[in-house]
Structures are given as structure tokens and as C-alpha cells.
Amino acid sequence: xxxxxxxxxxxxxxxxxxxxxxxxxxxxxxxxxxxxxxxxxxxxxxxxxxxxxxxxxxxxxxxxxxxxxxxxxxxxxxxxxxxxxxxxxxxxxxxxxxxxxxxxxxxxxxxxxxxxxxxxxxxxxxxxxxxxxxxxxxxxxxxxxxxxxxxxxxxxxxxxxxxxxxxxxxxxxxxxxxxxxxxxxxxxxxxxxxxxxxxxxxxxxxxxxxxxxxxxxxxxxxxxxxxxxxxxxxxxxxxxxxxxxxxxxxxxxxxxxxxxxxxxxxxxxxxxxxxxxxxxxxxxxxxxxxxxxxxxxxxxxxxxxxxxxxxxxxxxxxxxxxxxxxxxxxxxxxxxxxxxxxxxxxxxxxxxxxxxxxx
Amino acid sequence: xxxxxxxxxxxxxxxxxxxxxxxxxxxxxxxxxxxxxxxxxxxxxxxxxxxxxxxxxxxxxxxxxxxxxxxxxxxxxxxxxxxxxxxxxxxxxxxxxxxxxxxxxxxxxxxxxxxxxxxxxxxxxxxxxxxxxxxxxxxxxxxxxxxxxxxxxxxxxxxxxxxxxxxxxxxxxxxxxxxxxxxxxxxxxxxxxxxxxxxxxxxxxxxxxxxxxxxxxxxxxxxxxxxxxxxxxxxxxxxxxxxxxxxxxxxxxxxxxxxxxxxxxxxxxxx
Amino acid sequence: xxxxxxxxxxxxxxxxxxxxxxxxxxxxxxxxxxxxxxxxxxxxxxxxxxxxxxxxxxxxxxxxxxxxxxxxxxxxxxxxxxxxxxxxxxxxxxxxxxxxxxxxxxxxxxxxxxxxxxxxxxxxxxxxxxxxxxxxxxxxxxxxxxxxxxxxxxxxxxxxxxxxxxxxxxxxxxxxxxxxxxxxxxxxxxxxxxxxxxxxxxxxxxxxxxxxxxxxxxxxxxxxxxxxxxxxxxxxxxxxxxxxxxxxxxxxxxxxxxxxxxxxxxxxxxxxxxxxxxxxxxxxxxxxxxxxxxxxxxxxxxxxxxxxxx
Numbered sequence: 001x002x003x004x005x006x007x008x009x010x011x012x013x014x015x016x017x018x019x020x021x022x023x024x025x026x027x028x029x030x031x032x033x034x035x036x037x038x039x040x041x042x043x044x045x046x047x048x049x050x051x052x053x054x055x056x057x058x059x060x061x062x063x064x065x066x067x068x069x070x071x072x073x074x075x076x077x078x079x080x081x082x083x084x085x086x087x088x089x090x091x092x093x094x095x096x097x098x099x100x101x102x103x104x105x106x107x108x109x110x111x112x113x114x115x116x117x118x119x120x121x122x123x124x125x126x127x128x129x130x131x132x133x134x135x136x137x138x139x140x141x142x143x144x145x146x147x148x149x150x151x152x153x154x155x156x157x158x159x160x161x162x163x164x165x166x167x168x169x170x171x172x173x174x175x176x177x178x179x180x181x182x183x184x185x186x187x188x189x190x191x192x193x194x195x196x197x198x199x200x201x202x203x204x205x206x207x208x209x210x211x212x213x214x215x216x217x218x219x220x221x222x223x224x225x226x227x228x229x230x231x232x233x234x235x236x237x238x239x240x241x242x243x244x245x246x247x248x249x250x251x252x253x254x255x256x257x258x259x260x261x262x263x264x265x266x267x268x269x270x271x272x273x274x275x276x277x278x279x280x281x282x283x284x285x286x287x288x289x290x291x292x293x294x295x296x297x298x299x300x301x302x303x304x305x306x307x308x309x310x311x312x313x314x315x316x317x318x319x320x321x322x323x324x325x326x327x328x329x330x331x332x333x334x335x336x337x338x339x340x341x342x343x344x345x346x347x348x349x350x351x352x353x354x355x356x357x358x359x
Numbered sequence: 360x361x362x363x364x365x366x367x368x369x370x371x372x373x374x375x376x377x378x379x380x381x382x383x384x385x386x387x388x389x390x391x392x393x394x395x396x397x398x399x400x401x402x403x404x405x406x407x408x409x410x411x412x413x414x415x416x417x418x419x420x421x422x423x424x425x426x427x428x429x430x431x432x433x434x435x436x437x438x439x440x441x442x443x444x445x446x447x448x449x450x451x452x453x454x455x456x457x458x459x460x461x462x463x464x465x466x467x468x469x470x471x472x473x474x475x476x477x478x479x480x481x482x483x484x485x486x487x488x489x490x491x492x493x494x495x496x497x498x499x500x501x502x503x504x505x506x507x508x509x510x511x512x513x514x515x516x517x518x519x520x521x522x523x524x525x526x527x528x529x530x531x532x533x534x535x536x537x538x539x540x541x542x543x544x545x546x547x548x549x550x551x552x553x554x555x556x557x558x559x560x561x562x563x564x565x566x567x568x569x570x571x572x573x574x575x576x577x578x579x580x581x582x583x584x585x586x587x588x589x590x591x592x593x594x595x596x597x598x599x600x601x602x603x604x605x606x607x608x609x610x611x612x613x614x615x616x617x618x619x620x621x622x623x624x625x626x627x628x629x630x
Numbered sequence: 631x632x633x634x635x636x637x638x639x640x641x642x643x644x645x646x647x648x649x650x651x652x653x654x655x656x657x658x659x660x661x662x663x664x665x666x667x668x669x670x671x672x673x674x675x676x677x678x679x680x681x682x683x684x685x686x687x688x689x690x691x692x693x694x695x696x697x698x699x700x701x702x703x704x705x706x707x708x709x710x711x712x713x714x715x716x717x718x719x720x721x722x723x724x725x726x727x728x729x730x731x732x733x734x735x736x737x738x739x740x741x742x743x744x745x746x747x748x749x750x751x752x753x754x755x756x757x758x759x760x761x762x763x764x765x766x767x768x769x770x771x772x773x774x775x776x777x778x779x780x781x782x783x784x785x786x787x788x789x790x791x792x793x794x795x796x797x798x799x800x801x802x803x804x805x806x807x808x809x810x811x812x813x814x815x816x817x818x819x820x821x822x823x824x825x826x827x828x829x830x831x832x833x834x835x836x837x838x839x840x841x842x843x844x845x846x847x848x849x850x851x852x853x854x855x856x857x858x859x860x861x862x863x864x865x866x867x868x869x870x871x872x873x874x875x876x877x878x879x880x881x882x883x884x885x886x887x888x889x890x891x892x893x894x895x896x897x898x899x900x901x902x903x904x905x906x907x908x909x910x911x912x913x914x915x916x917x918x919x920x921x922x923x924x925x926x927x928x929x930x931x932x933x934x935x936x937x938x939x940x
Binding site (some may be wrong): 449 | 650651658659660661662664665666668669673675676677679680683690694695713734735736738739741742745749753754756757758759760761762763764765766767768769770772773774775776778780781782785813815816819824843844845868869872873874875876879880890893894897899903906907911913914917
């Protein structure tokens with residue numbers, strides 16, 4: 001079933017997408033930062049751009065916001081080409097990594113900034129500011145300055161500040177980076193619920209896969225300026241399209257193999273079908289492996305490391321053929337059965353869930 | 360200093376010596392001003408130490424001497440002109456140096472710095488000669504413009520370093536929040552730059568008021584600025600009058616110091 | 631930040647605003663143009679003229695140039711005249727000595743700033759910045775009071791019975807040197823403090839943890855890291871003291887000729903503008919040579935800073 005890459009998956013939207021990124025290129029001097037990026041984002045969808053630093057995710061976000069101009073391709077919002085539209089005319093709201101709150105303005109004036117710039121009548125502007133502050137639960141802090149707020153409150157001001165503009169697309173650039181780890185988890189859930197309740201179409205940039213898995217309807221994994229795969233979190237995790245995605249998201253074991261007559265022999269004696277030819281790499285998630293007594297199978301090794309991960313236990317097995325394989329199992333079973341340095345055999349629970357990639 | 364628990368005797372002696380030199384240097388910095396202040400209240404008509412008695416006579420005399428008052432007013436005018444010109448020319452230049460997106464912003468920064476790095480007297484002589492060539496004789500205006508060129512770099516650097524420490528995302532946020540470039544400048548950049556502009560204004564004013572090296576070659580024959588007047592006074596008189604003028608200047612300096620520390624904080628003077 | 635890309639022109643409301651927006655959003659050089667023009671007219675062109683006058687025979691009358699003809703006479707004269715050599719040599723020696731002494735007296739202050747508490751730091755800043763806001767003449771005048779025949783030093787020494795006759799300090803090389811060091815000390819201390827306050831205090835803790843003594847930490851960690859500050863301070867102090875006019879004029883008693891006083895006399899009293907041009911040029915070139923030397927030495931000792939993104 002899972003047989004290597006069939007090209008980046010695309011979701012066919014039933015209605016026309018709010019944001020359409022078509023073959024965008026961006027170069028800085030000789031370096032290509034965005035290489036033919038295409039992505040459609042549907043109404044109310046939260047799409048995460050996920051990848052290591054330098055993969056182009058922030059560049060793509062800045063091109064959508066208009067801070068940088070793409071060198072090729074098109075970005076359209078509601079069918080309107082953004083190429084000639086200046087930053088301050090784009091129906092886009094940006095929540096910056098640093099929040100970029102104006103330090104010399106109070107919370108209320110920060111939130112009302114966009115409305116003043118548009119020359120909105122004061123009464124109407126005040127009403128909208130109050131509503132936005134209500135939405136992010138900041139009522140009562142109107143007259144504070146950003147420096148007098150906690151990190152979480154600052155983030156909410158940054159969100160309220162763009163919400164008052166009623167943007168068509170919300171862009172969030174690593175908005176949790178400035179928060180401490182403990183607060184991050186709760187803020188992620190809160191922010192997702194808020195965005196969902198407002199039905200805002202959003203692009204969310206992060207390098208943190210946990211964050212991506214929590215926040216997104218769809219994750220676009222980026223690498224070297226290209227989008228490797230754009231799919232739902234479950235799809236990305238269970239059926240990574242490329243070896244890179246498999247390696248980047250979650251934990252994985254790889255080993256080399258050969259395709260013979262459309263079949264790849266697995267080390268424990270089973271096999272998996274593949275349409276590829278010649279040398280390949282086989283990937284199995286640690287939870288797809290199982291440890292058994294050494295006599296139970298041909299794939300044997302020695303336990304070199306064990307650690308508890310929440311309710312699970314992670315075991316590293318040095319196989320007789322060389323190389324270390326990671327196995328994750330529910331805590332009770334494996335703990336009872338195998339000690340450190342014990343000799344064991346390994347089994348693949350479901351060969352169909354092993355992915356095969358070209359070498 | 361409790362960091363080092365097991366310091367040896369020689370170590371303690373060495374550090375003690377260094378700290379002793381530091382204290383001596385600090386005394387060296389402050390002592391002359393204090394001595395001048397003491398002398399300025401001396402009742403005798405010649406300079407001697409220790410001073411005797413207490414009088415404000417010399418301070419009164421400062422403001423009775425027409426030439427001194429004129430010189431002060433001239434210097435005040437130069438100081439204000441220089442400050443105004445430096446703000447008008449320097450702030451936009453700092454914006455370009457810090458935010459410009461074209462090749463050559465570095466070249467521009469260096470270009471602004473060059474007249475400041477050239478010895479003041481060389482600039483003064485050059486401006487005097489160039490003026491003579493096109494029949495512009497030395498005047499309070501030539502002096503103001505020459506000092507402006509000399510000190511412009513200080514304003515540019517003060518504002519530029521503040522700009523470089525501002526989060527560039529602030530201006531992007533303003534643009535994203537529907538502000539036009541002008542609105543962004545007026546509502547975000549400029550208010551945040553104000554302390555740096557004020558600090559730069561203090562330094563450019565002091566330079567305009569006190570500069571001698573450029574002024575001595577470019578000042579108007581009849582509009583003598585205070586430093587030129589003082590130089591003559593110090594050379595040819597020996598009464599505590601000069602001490603009183605100095606006393607006035609020291610008070611002004613303290614006011615300037617307070618202004619700087621209130622605007623950008625003393626810690627940021629260097630950047 | 632990117633160099634190549636340009637934000638598209640946003641729309642504006644009024645005509646005036648539209649022009650300002652155009653100037654700002656292009657991120658072009660336009661806002662700096664007035665400054666560039668003024669600097670060109672009042673600095674660059676005058677320097678070129680100064681240079682050209684050094685190669686001319688000039689007649690000055692009533693503050694204007696009456697006639698000028700091409701001549702290499704003044705350049706040739708300056709290079710052979712022993713007066714120039716002794717004067718520039720005197721200025722150079724004085725400036726280098728002043729710079730060295732400023733490092734000697736200034737560095738401990740910066741060290742005290744580094745190890746001192748909050749109030750020590752503030753006190754040092756106030757004592758360092760305040761003199762910069764007072765005029766050089768006022769500060770030099772103080773030394774007339776201190777070093778004069780009936781000044782502080784002589785009164786004290788005679789009061790203690792150490793001397794019978796007032797020492798003649800004023801109008802000597804020593805008076806000039808003392809004045810120079812004191813006047814330029816703040817200019818040395820400020821860049822040092824700037825560098826010091828950028829130090830990570832954890833570096834000192836690390837050095838202590840690794841067994842370094844106070845002096846050891848100073849020698850092996852603090853000093854190497856503060857070399858850029860010494861370089862900046864030395865460059866500033868040298869330029870100022872090499873070209874200063876006030877201190878030699880006042881404390882040298884009018885007969886202490888240094889490069890700056892010589893130029894002043896040539897330009898203002900004897901109206902020998904060609905000589906003045908040549909002297910100014912020599913002053914500038916020799917000053918530049920020393921500045922380059924200081925920069926090279928500083929760079930040599932701070933090779934560690936020339937890393938990836940220097």
C-alpha cells in the first residue's frame with residue numbers, strides 16, 4: 001500500500017481557494033530561496049509551513065505579506081493578483097515572531113492602529129477595538145504599555161491588532177517562539193480554537209513539529225525552498241511522501257534494501273511490495289517494530305539504551321548486522337520482558353506501513 | 360569582586376594599584392572644574408589658590424561685559440543653527456544609512472564620517488580658503504555651516520544606531536496595519552527616534568557653542584563666538600572673570616548632561 | 631535584509647504625502663541628498679581647493695585671493711625647511727605620548743567601570759561625559775590656575791615646606807603634556823567603557839572558575855577583548871591631541887609651536903596661505919598615517935573578531 005513517493009499530494013478544494021500560491025520563485029543573489037512553490041489554502045483552513053531554518057518558510061510568508069516581492073510565479077487572494085498591491089493594501093494580517101508591538105503606544109492604541117491609519121471614525125474604531133480586546137480576553141488592559149504585559153498577553157495584543165482589520169488571510173510567523181515552553185502548549189490550543197471560531201484562513205510558520213501537529217489542518221513540509229509534501233497531520237505522519245519528510249516528522253528507522261521482482265525483503269523475513277527499481281531505503285516507524293526473545297526470529301541484536309517517554313518506553317537495539325534501530329512500545333510490556341544489554345529479536349508489526357524510498 | 364575567593368597577595372596588590380590609578384584618574388577629571396568653581400567666587404582680582412572670601416561679583420561682571428554677552432549670544436545662535444541643520448540633514452541621512460536597500464549605504468556612512476575624522480583646523484582652513492575663492496567672507500553663517508559639516512556625523516550615528524536597534528518588524532507591522540510609508544514614519548519610526556534625536560541635538564548644540572578649531576578660521580570678524588573671545592580673554596587677563604564664565608559653562612554642561620541622561624540614558628552615549 | 635527587492639509603491643492620500651511616500655518607500659538615496667550636497671560643497675570641494683592652493687603662489691588681500699599662479703615652491707620648501715620638521719616632530723611626539731598616557735590612566739577607569747556596582751558605573755559616566763560638554767578652553771584654563779606660579783600645586787608644595795620658590799611649570803613642555811592628557815582622557819575612557827559593557831560577565835566568571843586570579847582574568851580575558859576600544863580611543867585621542875590648538879597656545883605660553891599653532895599663524899597672522907595649505911596637508915597626511923597604523927595594530931590583535939560575519 002505505502003509505496004514511496006507519488007509526488008506532493010494536492011487537496012482538491014471544492015470551492016476556489018482564498019489564497020493561491022502558484023510557482024513562486026525567490027532569489028537572493030545567487031541563492032534560490034523559494035523554488036517553484038505552489039500551495040492552495042481553502043477558506044478557514046490553517047496551513048502550517050514547516051521546515052528547518054533556511055528552508056524558505058519565512059520568505060514565503062514575507063512574500064505573501066508583501067514585505068518582499070517574489071521573482072516569479074503568482075500570489076492571489078480571492079482571485080486578485082497581489083503582485084502590484086503594496087503591503088498596506090493587502091488583505092493580510094501578520095503576527096510577527098517578536099510581535100512587533102509599538103512600544104510607545106498603549107494596548108488600545110496598538111489595537112486601533114490599523115483603523116486610525118485607514119481614517120476610520122473614532123466611535124466606530126473604539127467599538128471595534130473593544131470587540132477585538134473582548135475576543136482575545138484583554139479587557140481591562142487597554143491603557144497598559146506593551147512592556148507592562150506578560151509574553152502571553154503581548155501575543156494576544158498582536159493578534160487583536162490584526163483581527164480589527166478583518167484580514168482575509170492571517171499570517172503567523174513563529175508566534176510561540178517568545179513564550180516559555182510551559183505556556184506554549186496551552187497557547188497553541190487556545191490560538192487554534194480562536195482562529196477556528198473566527199473562521200480565519202491562516203498560514204502558520206514554524207520549525208517545531210509538535211506545534212505544527214497541534215495547530216494545523218494541513219502541514220506543508222518545506223526543504224531547500226521547495227514544498228516536499230502538503231497534507232493533513234495524520235497523513236504526513238503515517239504516509240510521508242519522501243524520506244526527508246519521514247525523517248523530519250516523528251522518529252524513524254531507515255535501512256538499505258534491494259527491490260527484487262517488485263518485492264523488498266525486510267530483515268525479519270517478511271516483505272513489502274514496491275514499484276521502484278534497484279537500491280532503495282526502507283523506513284519503519286519505531287512503533288511499527290516489536291521486540292521478542294532472541295529465538296523468535298532471524299533479525300537479532302542487543303539492547304544498548306532504554307528510556308521512558310511518557311507512557312511509552314523507547315529502546316535502542318544494536319542489530320547484529322550493524323546499525324541501531326529504535327523501538328517504541330507501551331511501557332508495561334517491554335519493561336517487564338527485557339533488560340539492558342539483553343539479546344533480542346526484532347519484528348515488523350505491519351510491513352504495509354513500511355515506506356520504501358529511492359536510495 | 361567576591362567572585363575570586365582565593366586571590367593571592369600579589370594579585371590583590373596588582374588590582375589595588377590599578378584601582379588606585381582609576382581613582383586618581385577620576386579625581387583628575389573632576390578636580391580642575393571644582394578648582395575653577397572655587398576660584399570664581401574669589402574676592403581678589405587675581406587668580407590665586409586657595410581662594411579667599413566669597414563674592415558673586417565676577418558672575419555679575421560676566422553679564423556686564425558687552426563683548427562677552429555678545430559672544431555668548433553669537434555662540435548661542437551658532438549652536439542653535441548647527442543643531443537645526445544637523446537635525447534636518449542628519450535624520451533623513453540616518454534613515455537612508457540604516458534602512459536603505461541599495462548598494463552604497465556603507466559608502467554613504469563613510470562619506471558622512473569623513474569631515475568629522477578630518478582635523479577641525481584643516482576643515483576650518485579649507486572652508487576659509489574656499490570661501491575666499493568665491494568671495495564668501497567668514498561670517499557667523501559660514502561658521503555655522505562649517506561646524507554643521509564637522510559634527511553632522513555625530514547626529515547621523517546617534518540616530519542610526521538607534522534605528523539599527525529598533526526591531527525592523529515594527530515598520531513592517533505598521534505597513535501591514537495599513538500605514539503608508541509617511542504614516543509609518545510619523546506614527547512609529549519618528550516617535551521611537553525622538554530620544555536619539557534629542558541626544559544628538561545636545562551634542563551638536565554643545566559643539567556649535569564650544570567649537571574653536573573650525574570657528575577660529577571661519578567666524579565673522581565682528582561676530583566673535585564665545586570660544587574665540589574666551590581664548591583672548593584667558594591669554595590677556597588674569598582675573599577670576601574667566602573662572603566665572605567657566606562656572607556658567609559648567610552649569611550649562613550639567614544641564615546638558617541631565618538632558619542626555621533623560622533622553623537616551625548615559626549608557627547609550629557611545630553607540 | 632535583502633538588497634535587491636523593492637517594496638511596491640503604496641498609495642497615499644495627498645499629493646505632498648505621495649511624494650514623501652515615494653521618497654521613503656523606494657528606500658533610495660533621496661532623503662540623504664541634501665546632506666550629500668552640503669557635505670560636498672562645504673567639505674569635499676574645500677578640501678580639493680586646499681590641495682590646489684598648496685601648489686600655488688597666492689596673494690591675499692582683504693580676505694580674498696588676489697592672484698594665484700602654479701608653483702611647487704611651497705611644497706618643496708616645506709619638505710626641506712627644518713622648522714617644519716621640528717614642529718611636526720614635536721606635535722607627533724606630544725600626541726603619541728598623550729595617547730599612551732591616556733591609555734595608561736584611562737584603562738583602569740574602564741576596569742573599575744567593569745567591576746564596579748551600579749552607582750560606581752553612573753559616577754564614572756557622569757565624570758567622563760560632563761567634561762566633554764564643557765569647552766576645551768574652560769578646562770585648559772583650570773590648568774592655568776592649578777599649575778600657575780600661585781596655583782594649586784605651588785601653594786601646596788610651598789605650604790608643605792617642600793620648596794621655597796614657586797616651581798616654573800607653566801609654559802613648559804610638562805604643562806602642555808599634563809593638560810593634554812587630562813583634556814583628552816574622557817575621549818579615551820568612553821570607547822573603552824563601551825567595549826567593556828558589551829563583555830559578557832559570564833566570561834569573567836568562567837575565567838575565575840577555571841582558576842584565574844584577578845590579574846590573570848584582566849590579562850587573559852578582559853584586555854584582549856577590549857583591544858578594539860583601545861584602538862578607537864587611541865585614534866580619537868591621537869587625532870585631537872595632534873591637531874589641537876588650545877592647550878599648546880594657553881599652557882605653552884604662546885612660544886610653544888606645534889603644527890596647529892603654526893598653521894594658525896601662517897593663515898591668520900602672516901597670511902601665507904600657500905604655506906598654510908601645505909602645512910594643513912602635511913598635518914592631514916601624517917595624521918592619517920598614524921590612524922592607519924593604529925587600525926592595523928588593532929586588527930592584528932583582534933583577528934578573532936574577523937570571523938564569519940565580520
